[in-house]
Amino acid sequence: TLPGSYHRVVTNETYGCVSAPSSMDVVDLSYDPTVNLxxxxxxxxxxxxxxxxxxxxxxxxxxxxxxxxxxxxxxxxxxxxxxxxxxxxxxxxxxxxxxxxxxxxxxxxxxxxYDYPDVDAGTDQHLDCEILNVELDGSDSEQGTNISYQWEYTDGNIISGNGTTVATANEPGLYYLTVINNDNGCADSDSVLVTQDITPPYADAGEDQEIDCHSSSVQLSGTASAVGGQFEIGWTLGNNPATVGNTLLLTVETSGTYTLHVTNLLNGCESEDQAIVFQGTAAPSGVDILPDPPTCAGDTDGSVVLSEVIGGEGPYLYSLNGGDFQQASIYNNLPAGPYNILIQDINECTYETDFVLEDGNDLLLDLGKDHTISLGQIVELYAIINIPEAEVQQFTWHPDTTITCDTCFVVEVSPQLTNTYGATLTDINGCTVSDLVTIYVRKDRDVFVPNVFSPNLDGNNDVFMIFAGKDVVRVKSFQVFNRWGEPVFQSYDFQANNPAYGWSGWYRGRPCNNAVYVWYAEIEFVDGEVILYKGDVALIR
The missing domain is CATH 2.60.40 (Immunoglobulin-like)
Structure with missing residues (x-):
């Protein structure tokens, strides 16, 4: 039926009667209720x-x-x-x-x-005396920014890493790793077992022992200790950590406290026990040696006094360098050198030691290396000594008479011939030493005369002159001749190396022509020898 107004009329078909109309409105009330979910x-x-x-x-x-x-x-x-x-x-x-x-x-x-994260607490771990901390490695568990971790344990202890995949534990126990998905709160756990073996091995160093002069060594026995291939043995003496033996039986010659260390190599655990080795009080253990060296090096007037023996029981006998025993503890007339002392007490216990008797005053006098000089050259001689001058009793040079101060430690000499100089040093103890040095004199005759000069007043090689070294005393004569033998220049008795005594290329107030001239010179040297030199010189203006 559609909505609207409806009218009804009833008709009697037999009689043809018709009723009055009746009206009715039809309304549409249908709809879709609102739904939200x-x-x-x-x-x-x-x-x-x-x-x-x-x-x-x-x-x-x-x-x-x-x-x-x-x-x-x-x-x-x-x-x-x-x-x-x-x-x-x-x-x-x-x-x-x-x-x-x-x-x-x-x-x-x-x-x-319900997405549960993956969890893996890692492999079981083991603690012992060497492995004090272990890592609990849960890094194969679920990873991500929305993932968190929590370690828990029974009878254990975590020292670091809680809240991460890798934690560090230092006690045995059962450890649980819980991995949490923070987005949905789902968590899963896994466990890892940490075991521990810290059982120490048994160590027994045996009985204490005693060393005396008739028993220089004793044996320590650790045979009651734990034995087997898994155990390592070591002995130490006193506070020194160095090992003095690595077997259960140890023979020793030194007194002290010996510690036996037994280590179980399987767990690294160590035990120790001590045994004391006593030193018998009757054996001599030392001596005060008072050496007196010889006066001078090489002398035999040294001595030694063995003043006090330490330990043992007197009276004592003494032997020097293997000689017979004697009661006297003083030895005289000894040269320098090494010595051996053997001391024996009344119980025939001995003590042996060595000492060195130093040499006497070993004077040093060194005049240096030999020298080679040219004739006329002066050289200084130095006397090097190894004692203060206050300890010098006498010092002399010999035998040269040209030394002006024969007691000076530094002198100047200028020999004309090769000569050997000596010196002798004596100290206040009467010790004496000598040394020699040789001065070789080389006669080089250091003379130079040019073969050309140019007297053109340019300031360069304007004068024909004689050049000489320190071995030249004087020029006795110097003459120059032209080609006809006529002397054009001459000078007498002057020092070399002086242009004032050279030829300027002039003769009789006039400059000489370019030519070759002949010259002669008599030269006297410091050793008294006079040598005639001659040659020619070219004058070039």
């Missing part, structure tokens, strides 16, 4: 129930609400706009207007997230 969350390890929210749907007195599961079964008792569910599936809300029988529906999926 949402799921507030997702089911996971944190959220155990999700609220289905129908708020915003049609309301009113004739309105009722019906809930249906995924199998289209109506859920009993569910008649409000909200409903809590604990399973993940599709749910439907029907909004029904009981006055008009109009209804609407909406469906929503309830999702779930």
């Amino acid at each position: 949402t799921a507030t969350d997702t089911l996971d390890c944190i959220t155990e129930a999700v609220t289905l929210d129908g708020n915003g749907s049609q309301t009113g007195t004739p309105i009722i609400y019906q809930w249906f599961d995924a199998q289209n079964n109506q859920i009993p008792g569910a008649s409000s706009l909200t409903m809590e569910v604990e399973i993940a599936e599709m749910f439907t809300l029907v909004v029904l207007d009981t006055a008009t029988a109009c209804s609407s529906s909406a469906s929503v999926w309830v999702n779930e997230d």
